[in-house]
Amino acid sequence: xxxTLYIWRQKNAHAKGKMEKYEARDLSPNMSFLEMLDVVNxxxxxxxxxxxxxxxxxxxxxCGACSLVINGRPHGKQHATxxxxxxxxxxxxxxxxxxxxxxxxxFPIVKDLTVDRGAMDRIMQAGGFVSVNTGGMPDAxxxxxxxxxxxxxxxxxxxxxxxACVAACPNASAMLFVAAxxxxxxxxxxxxxxxxxxxxxxxxxxxxxxxxxxxxxxECEAACPKEISxxxxxxxxxxxxxxxxxxx
Amino acid sequence: MKLDAQTxxxxxxxxxxxxxxxxxxxxxxxxxxxxxxxxxSGLAGASAAASLAELGYxxxxxxxxxxxxxxHSIGAQGGINAAKNYQNDGDSIYRLFFDTIxxxxxxSRESNTxxxxxxxxxxxxxxxxxxxxxxxxxxxxxxxxxxxxxxxxRTFYARGQTGQQLLLGAYSALSRxxxxxxxxxxxxxxxxxxxxxxxxxxxxxxxxxxTGKLESYAADAVILATGGYMRVFDLSTMGLQCNVTAAYRAxxxxxxxxxxxxxxxxxxCIPHTGDYQSKLTLMSESLxxxxxxxxxxxxxxxxxxxxxxxxxxxxxLERKYPSFGNLAPRDISSRSAKEACDDGRGVGPTKYGxxxxxxxxxxxxxxxxxxQRYGNLFDMYHLINDEDxxxxxxxxxxxxxxxxxxxxxxxxxxxxxPGLFVLGExxxxxxxxxxxxxxxxxxxxxxxxxxxxxxxxxxxxxxxAQNISSDRKEFKEVEGQVDERIKKLFAINGKRTVxxxxxxxxxxxxxxxxxxxxxxxxxxxxERIPALREEFWKDxxxxxxxxxxxxxxxxxGRVADFLEFAEIMCYDALDRKESCGAHFREEYxxxxxxxxxxxxxxxxxxxxxxxGVGNKPELHKEKLEFESVELATRSYK
Numbered sequence: 001x002x003x004t005l006y007i008w009r010q011k012n013a014h015a016k017g018k019m020e021k022y023e024a025r026d027l028s029p030n031m032s033f034l035e036m037l038d039v040v041n042x043x044x045x046x047x048x049x050x051x052x053x054x055x056x057x058x059x060x061x062x063c064g065a066c067s068l069v070i071n072g073r074p075h076g077k078q079h080a081t082x083x084x085x086x087x088x089x090x091x092x093x094x095x096x097x098x099x100x101x102x103x104x105x106x107f108p109i110v111k112d113l114t115v116d117r118g119a120m121d122r123i124m125q126a127g128g129f130v131s132v133n134t135g136g137m138p139d140a141x142x143x144x145x146x147x148x149x150x151x152x153x154x155x156x157x158x159x160x161x162x163x164a165c166v167a168a169c170p171n172a173s174a175m176l177f178v179a180a181x182x183x184x185x186x187x188x189x190x191x192x193x194x195x196x197x198x199x200x201x202x203x204x205x206x207x208x209x210x211x212x213x214x215x216x217x218x219e220c221e222a223a224c225p226k227e228i229s230x231x232x233x234x235x236x237x238x239x240x241x242x243x244x245x246x247x248x
Numbered sequence: 249m250k251l252d253a254q255t256x257x258x259x260x261x262x263x264x265x266x267x268x269x270x271x272x273x274x275x276x277x278x279x280x281x282x283x284x285x286x287x288x289s290g291l292a293g294a295s296a297a298a299s300l301a302e303l304g305y306x307x308x309x310x311x312x313x314x315x316x317x318x319x320h321s322i323g324a325q326g327g328i329n330a331a332k333n334y335q336n337d338g339d340s341i342y343r344l345f346f347d348t349i350x351x352x353x354x355x356s357r358e359s360n361t362x363x364x365x366x367x368x369x370x371x372x373x374x375x376x377x378x379x380x381x382x383x384x385x386x387x388x389x390x391x392x393x394x395x396x397x398x399x400x401x402r403t404f405y406a407r408g409q410t411g412q413q414l415l416l417g418a419y420s421a422l423s424r425x426x427x428x429x430x431x432x433x434x435x436x437x438x439x440x441x442x443x444x445x446x447x448x449x450x451x452x453x454x455x456x457x458x459t460g461k462l463e464s465y466a467a468d469a470v471i472l473a474t475g476g477y478m479r480v481f482d483l484s485t486m487g488l489q490c491n492v493t494a495a496y497r498a499x500x501x502x503x504x505x506x507x508x509x510x511x512x513x514x515x516x517c518i519p520h521t522g523d524y525q526s527k528l529t530l531m532s533e534s535l536x537x538x539x540x541x542x543x544x545x546x547x548x549x550x551x552x553x554x555x556x557x558x559x560x561x562x563x564x565l566e567r568k569y570p571s572f573g574n575l576a577p578r579d580i581s582s583r584s585a586k587e588a589c590d591d592g593r594g595v596g597p598t599k600y601g602x603x604x605x606x607x608x609x610x611x612x613x614x615x616x617x618x619x620q621r622y623g624n625l626f627d628m629y630h631l632i633n634d635e636d637x638x639x640x641x642x643x644x645x646x647x648x649x650x651x652x653x654x655x656x657x658x659x660x661x662x663x664x665x666p667g668l669f670v671l672g673e674x675x676x677x678x679x680x681x682x683x684x685x686x687x688x689x690x691x692x693x694x695x696x697x698x699x700x701x702x703x704x705x706x707x708x709x710x711x712x713a714q715n716i717s718s719d720r721k722e723f724k725e726v727e728g729q730v731d732e733r734i735k736k737l738f739a740i741n742g743k744r745t746v747x748x749x750x751x752x753x754x755x756x757x758x759x760x761x762x763x764x765x766x767x768x769x770x771x772x773x774x775e776r777i778p779a780l781r782e783e784f785w786k787d788x789x790x791x792x793x794x795x796x797x798x799x800x801x802x803x804x805g806r807v808a809d810f811l812e813f814a815e816i817m818c819y820d821a822l823d824r825k826e827s828c829g830a831h832f833r834e835e836y837x838x839x840x841x842x843x844x845x846x847x848x849x850x851x852x853x854x855x856x857x858x859x860g861v862g863n864k865p866e867l868h869k870e871k872l873e874f875e876s877v878e879l880a881t882r883s884y885k
Contacts, residue, residue, distance in 0.1 A: 012796050028522055030634075035524050038747075045745045045800065050792045053799055055314055057487035059527045060628065062412055063318040085631055110458055111797040114314075118435070121315050125427035129420035130379045134299040134697045140376035141334065144388025154381040154406060157413060161317055184379065191379045 001027045001093035005040065007052055008100045013108050019098070029089035033076065034059060034066065036088055054113040061085040061225060064160035067167075068113055069100040074164035074223045082162065082225040102163050104172035106210045117163050119209035120177060127201035128181045130190050149187045156184035158226045165220035165228075171212030176220035178206050179236035180228050186239055196243035203240055249504060249857050251870045254658040255359045260876045261341075264363045267659070268702055272709035279304030281713040283467040284704065285452055286310070287439045287494055290319035291411075291418055291689060292672025293473030295696025298421035301430035303701055308465055309422065309431055310454060312438040312489060312802075317419045320475060320487040321692060324411025325532035325625070327393060327403035328375075328689040330368040335392055339400040341365045346877060348687060351397040351577055352652070352680020353829035353845060354879050355507070357853070357872060359659055360677045367698040368690050372404055374697055378417040382406050395685035396533055397577040397884075403686040408532055408624045414689055418696070437463075438802065439494040440730040442470055442501050442668060443723055449498075449668035450716050453726045455734075457802060460794045462727050464718040468711075469667045469704055472498060473696065476651030476673040478511060480810050480817065481762070482754020484648035485517060485530040491806040492813045495655050495674050499816075503663040504855035504868060506656035506676035508813075509821035512683055512830050513763050514649030515581035518632055519601040528647035529632060531604070531625055533685040536574045538609035538618065539642070541565050541581070543602050547592040553603055553641050564588055572884040579682045579830040579843075580884060582646035586763050587841070589645070596643045605641035646763060650688060652679040652830065653820070656855040656870075660703035661695060664855075667711070669704060671695035676853070681829025734794060737804045742787030746804045749784045753777070753807070753814060761818050766834040770822045774815060778862055781811040816856050816865055823867060826850045847879050 002025050010017030024040050031039070034056055041051035057065040066083040070076035075083045078090050091097065099113065107115040157180070165176035182199050185191030191198070214233060221230045256267040274282065283306040286297040294316060297309040311319060331344040345365035349356055372390070376382065382404050383391040392401040406413035425431040436457040443451040443464070451466035477492035478484040499505045516536065518529045542561045549556065564584055566573045576584075585602045588594060595601050610618055615638060619626070626637050633643070654676040661669050661677070672692040679687065760773035784807070792798040827836045827843035828850070836844040853870040 028524060030521050031524050032526070035526050038526055039524055042745050042747060045747075045789055045791060046743075048789075048791065051799060053797055057313060057318060057489050058320065058323050059488060060323060060529050062409065063313075063320070063322050063487060064315075065313065065318050080627075081631065085628070087631070087634075089634060114797065116458075117314060121317070121423065121426075121433075121435075124317075124420065124423040127427075129424040130377065131424060132374075132377045132421075133302040134295070134374060134421070134701065135370070137370070137373040137377040140332070140372045140382075141389045143376075145384055146388055147384050147386050150381055150384045150388075153379070154383075154413075157381050157406075157416065158409065160412070161315065184381065188379050188381065190377055 102167035126205035168223035271706035288473035289316035291692030327405035356680030517647035
């Protein structure tokens with residue numbers, strides 16, 4: 001199969017970027033979307049043109065590195081799928097495909113389709129943890145946790161930190177990412193101890209990083225490759241309200 | 249070069265306690281005078297960086313990914329072993345130790361492997377305290393599953409994402425220390441060289457991958473936790489950026505490389521489909537708990553699997569290894585799949601595939617149970633292959649997965665360069681010639697949380713704080729060498745893409761130094777690798793410039809190192825004239841085709857010393873002494 005690509009090229013954070021046109025020929029429908037870009041890049045290198053830069057690593061949907069907006073949707077239109085898991089059989093022969101970076105004020109472009117998502121790390125550094133040092137922990141079975149709570153915590157913890165929720169949101173809000181982390185720890189007894197402090201610290205850092213506010217568009221849930229539910233945003237709002245009342 | 253394993257004396261179960269008492273300590277107020285650089289932020293690196301910072305040492309941590317949360321430990325699916333004996337099924341520290349050393353075909357160091365089993369229980373406690381959402385039973389206690397090479401259920405898991413959840417635990421501990429200002433984190437930064445001062449590792453030169461600039465960092469010790477080298481095969485289950493560069497550059501500076509030929513080929517991966525392919529996707533070994541592996545009995549049988557009657561199927565693992573069946577260790581399962589396919593009984597379009605069939609399990613347990621256990625893996629398979637594994641059996645084939653070999657380390661995890669410590673997959677120490685499933689996560693976290701915090705203190709206390717500055721001439725010299733090498737790569741200005749060299753090297757290694765090896769093939773590889781390397785330095789194409797991000801120069805540097813490293817792997821495989829674990833030499837097998845180990849001549853660790861590019865490295869041998877276990881033929885029948 002053949003496709004026509006329009007891809008965002010931008011030399012660095014300060015340069016002006018633009019969409020460039022490329023033709024990708026003789027593709028196999030079994031190729032992943034990124035393997036298709038690999039083939040395009042091999043051609044470009046052979047022609048002496050710098051390859052298209054994009055973040056990727058595990059290529060099996062778990063590291064959260066890949067991050068493209070494909071035809072206007074983060075990770076493409078396929079439900080619950082990261083860009084790297086996307087296959088060319090999800091497209092049609094002769095399709096025109098537009099590929100852009102995740103765009104948000106808090107995600108400055110580094111080069112082409114590569115963006116800096118360090119803001120998400122800084123949110124985690126502000127409070128995305130249980131404050132325990134290594135060593136001297138009670139036996140792992142000492143605190144029983146109901147299967148329901150543990151499963152719900154796992155549903156939230158499945159977030160891969162890719163930032164698709166931010167890219168999908170008209171306000172570039174990081175609410176779903178933040179809510180997933182707050183909820184994961186708030187559902188577990190180990191995380192409850194400092195739940196109030198955590199939610200305050202993490203939300204305050206989110207605001208500082210320049211992410212927008214949540215106005216309930218729910219685009220984040222639709223774009224999330226790990227199907228993180230927006231019910232966690234409700235959970236975080238409850239946690240936040242409670243901690244605001246209690247701590248003040 | 250002298251190899252001194254520093255193994256403590258005394259009975260096996262008391263060695264670690266005794267050693268911890270004998271090691272020197274740094275008093276809490278003095279810890280801030282010492283600094284450490286941690287290269288890599290996977291399970292081993294992140295846990296080490298966090299734990300050392302908690303103790304009060306000043307830590308800088310480096311990773312080439314855009315965030316430390318993306319290190320490839322995240323890809324591990326199945327689980328993590330511990331000797332908790334929560335299932336009351338006969339597990340113990342000694343049994344976990346024994347299974348691990350037997351699984352490694354008696355080619356690992358007894359003392360290290362025993363310590364790994366000892367600290368395994370602390371790891372589970374630590375992770376639970378961090379909020380790792382392990383799978384639980386309805387009563388609220390932790391659930392376990394079984395894995396290959398063991399007859400007890402000792403594997404803890406978090407759905408099919410155990411590596412991710414454990415890594416996020418370590419990442420959260422690291423993030424906390426970064427937030428507190430105790431760790432300085434450098435993402436998108438790749439180590440280029442270790443800097444030695446008076447023979448001790450006292451710093452590194454790195455390349456900032458976002459700006460392209462070289463930077464120097466000095467400290468009192470350097471820790472490499474940079475993972476394995478399986479991308480030498482090009483196609484593997486590794487992340488695409490995984491590389492051997494940090495370990496290999498340390499080797500060139502004098503760190504011995506141990507057992508490079510011990511490479512694990514994982515039995516359950518999605519088969520190869522075409523030349524464009526960039527990686528092979530692993531299907532967790534846990535699938536073998538409920539899936540049955542088979543091929544048709546008839547050669548070149550083109551019938552769809554559903555039309556092949558029961559009595560015309562060969563469930564070869566159950567037939568050959570009745571007591572372990574589909575849970576035979578990885579090396580044995582992989583080799584059996586290769587044998588079946590080489591015999592012309594493989595399935596799928598390339599005929600290099602075998603069936604992993606869940607029909608029996610679905611009939612017995614119901615689709616819901618299978619979905620609960622493996623739902624995400626089934627979805628992943630469906631997405632990649634466009635076939636529904638609830639309806640038709642999966643097709644799987646072995647793929648390059650894990651490096652048991654790595655930089656040589658002593659009991660303290662220190663390499664032959666004083667002050668250079670190596671943790672996790674990057675070292676060689678605990679798995680011998682074959683790693684059992686769910687043991688990699690255990691080892692990475694054992695090294696980072698529970699070994700290095702003690703042993704590095706001992707080193708610091710012995711050598712004292714030196715407060716070295718990265719302005720010293722030693723740093724400038726190394727920076728100059730790195731800069732020159734990068735310029736040399738740009739100057740090749742050839743026609744062939746770096747990727748094409750990587751692919752060709754991968755094919756050479758897979759063919760001659762893969763699942764089965766022989767003298768003729770290895771010698772052929774040793775002719776082809778230097779020729780390919782020469783061509784690389786004449787004809788590789790590196791584009792762009794040193795300013796800013798440039799993936800072609802990143803890849804070129806890594807592939808250039810693989811093109812040198814591949815040779816030591818072949819030398820090692822050639823030297824080891826026996827079959828053990830994942831190292832199968834066709835010349836050394838029993839009449840039934842099983843690995844034929846030779847304990848009399850080969851019960852040693854091969855540690856290779858660099859002697860110049862293109863020259864044969866020098867072999868040093870660390871004799872393996874077994875005080876506690878009896879060397880037995882490994883049988884899973």
